[in-house]
Amino acid sequence: MSTSKVASMHDAVADVVRDGDTVAIEGFTHLIGFSAGHEIIRQRKRDLTLARMTPDLIYDQMIAAGCARKLIFSWLGNPGVGGLGAIRRRIEPATSAAGGAGGLLPRLEIEEYSHFGMVGRYTAGAANLPFYPLRSYFETDLPKANPLIREIESPYGDGKVYAVPPLKPDVSIIHAQRADAAGNTQVWGLLGCQKEAAFAAERVIVVVEELVDESVVRADPNRTIIPGLIVDAVVVEPFGAHPSYVQGTYDRDNRFYLDWDAITRDEEALQAWLGEWVYGLDGRAEYVEKLGPERIASLKPGSAPSGSVDYGEYR
Amino acid sequence: MTSPDAGAAAFSKSEMMIVAASRELAGQRVCFVGVGLPNIAVNLAQRTVAPEIELVYESGVFGAKPARLPLSIGDPTIVTGATSVTSMFELFSFYLQGGLIDVGFLGAAQIDRFGNINTTVIGEYADPTTRLPGSGGACEIAINARQVFVIMRQSKRSFVDTIDFRTSAGNLGGAEQSERIRREQGWIGRGPSVVVTDLGIWHFDDDGEMRLDSLHPGATLDDVRAATAWEIRVADRLAETPAPTAEELDLIRSELDPGGAYTR
Numbered sequence: 090m091s092t093s094k095v096a097s098m099h100d101a102v103a104d105v106v107r108d109g110d111t112v113a114i115e116g117f118t119h120l121i122g123f124s125a126g127h128e129i130i131r132q133r134k135r136d137l138t139l140a141r142m143t144p145d146l147i148y149d150q151m152i153a154a155g156c157a158r159k160l161i162f163s164w165l166g167n168p169g170v171g172g173l174g175a176i177r178r179r180i181e182p183a184t185s186a187a188g189g190a191g192g193l194l195p196r197l198e199i200e201e202y203s204h205f206g207m208v209g210r211y212t213a214g215a216a217n218l219p220f221y222p223l224r225s226y227f228e229t230d231l232p233k234a235n236p237l238i239r240e241i242e243s244p245y246g247d248g249k250v251y252a253v254p255p256l257k258p259d260v261s262i263i264h265a266q267r268a269d270a271a272g273n274t275q276v277w278g279l280l281g282c283q284k285e286a287a288f289a290a291e292r293v294i295v296v297v298e299e300l301v302d303e304s305v306v307r308a309d310p311n312r313t314i315i316p317g318l319i320v321d322a323v324v325v326e327p328f329g330a331h332p333s334y335v336q337g338t339y340d341r342d343n344r345f346y347l348d349w350d351a352i353t354r355d356e357e358a359l360q361a362w363l364g365e366w367v368y369g370l371d372g373r374a375e376y377v378e379k380l381g382p383e384r385i386a387s388l389k390p391g392s393a394p395s396g397s398v399d400y401g402e403y404r
Numbered sequence: 405m406t407s408p409d410a411g412a413a414a415f416s417k418s419e420m421m422i423v424a425a426s427r428e429l430a431g432q433r434v435c436f437v438g439v440g441l442p443n444i445a446v447n448l449a450q451r452t453v454a455p456e457i458e459l460v461y462e463s464g465v466f467g468a469k470p471a472r473l474p475l476s477i478g479d480p481t482i483v484t485g486a487t488s489v490t491s492m493f494e495l496f497s498f499y500l501q502g503g504l505i506d507v508g509f510l511g512a513a514q515i516d517r518f519g520n521i522n523t524t525v526i527g528e529y530a531d532p533t534t535r536l537p538g539s540g541g542a543c544e545i546a547i548n549a550r551q552v553f554v555i556m557r558q559s560k561r562s563f564v565d566t567i568d569f570r571t572s573a574g575n576l577g578g579a580e581q582s583e584r585i586r587r588e589q590g591w592i593g594r595g596p597s598v599v600v601t602d603l604g605i606w607h608f609d610d611d612g613e614m615r616l617d618s619l620h621p622g623a624t625l626d627d628v629r630a631a632t633a634w635e636i637r638v639a640d641r642l643a644e645t646p647a648p649t650a651e652e653l654d655l656i657r658s659e660l661d662p663g664g665a666y667t668r
Contacts, residue, residue, distance in 0.1 A: 117478050118477070119463075119480070163539060163540060164439075164539065165535070168439070168477070169440075169475045201538055203538075203539040203541065204462060204492065204541040205496040205544045208492050224501055224547065225543050227589050228576055229573055230529070230569045231524075231539065231571070234524075234529045248590060249589070278483045279463045279464050279465070279489065281491070282492050334480055341475060341476075346475075393485075
């Protein structure tokens, strides 16, 4: 019997996330931890370094709310739709000068890689390696833009590769389909780099759609990507990844991604949105209620179950 | 009532571009699908000229069979029914850098005559006029896929003499340098081979420079010159791209992009 790590979102964020931390909320399009990000905004965490391969709407919202001083990333945008206005206003001088929070908040520091570079950074962080080598970056301008990307000679005399440094977040936050109370976490669908980000981190919060019994995890051990061993808190928050999606449970709410394109262009509209949907609510349950049952029902996918596998009994 | 195009359906420039790009994939086996326009072109190819093509998405999917047009390269429809779903570490390490990709299909904000690509910034990096999304997986696709196809709308702002930031390597300063660097660095990719725009289809000459090989119906050489910042090179026998067929247009309009997100 392991001790339960189940906590409320409020308590998990209050205990685990500290001002000045490097925080990674991963999830590649799939399983993006919006409910955790909103709680960080509500608790007015400050001076965070936010790491994420694809700063999505959630980082646009957190940066608009003034939580971050720095962003580490590899692709910046509203996937399939357009740009992220709050982030751009703090990177592009012409627009920051035009006013809004961009004019009030200091310039956002950025540290930029490619996708493989970010994956390599988490991998080196998780495996306690001094760097991760990759064939990318020769004859591109990225190493000039980011001096942490460095050329090294192969010790075996067969040429040069580029190295990226380990990334060890203070906190990684992983949204998942299910976990048991000890934090043994199972995911299916796109895996992104959640496993690497979790193993690389000092502290880990897992947010799940469903809390399951340990026997459910043990019946399908291949699906466990994060062991409870490295998990600090388990938060049960159905619909916590909305407007992103959870494979098999709900679809991406693309209407919201399209709506965000207009909201994020206008600093006042964005701050009003934060007031209504983040500060004005005390958590995800209220958010789900506010969305309404029709909107939620419209996102439910049809069924496509996998056949079961037989692990065999060995005594 | 007849027009010169009697019998042919009307189509937009974007539809022509997507159809022309999809046809370039005929006979290709494994394609790495980039963000944006490549997504719809490759999904059209899977339904027309390349039914056996394996679609690879950087989000960690090999052998996708999307039942709807994916809204992004991380859509749940690319997972259901796929051959394999992997971590992004495996996808980039084993499938891409490991050399299993025949064609990498990319979009671009700026391209130069040698097929080098910018998707990072317009203006200075530290003080950009416009901040673009950045590399994502593009700089990796550009060197590790055996060949690279590019699809993009062309204008003097996108077909430029000098790109503001080199995100992804094309033929660098020309074929000679590109071949040397690719050999020295052990890159599996041979570089860009096709660029499809809303005006025509470009391939690359032996010296690594882009050459216009085909004009889309309705486009003229003057249109292309007005939409290219360098003095263009044109094939001796310039072709006209065959217009989209009724089947291709129907697939785009009724199945892949009924809302017109890509084609308007």
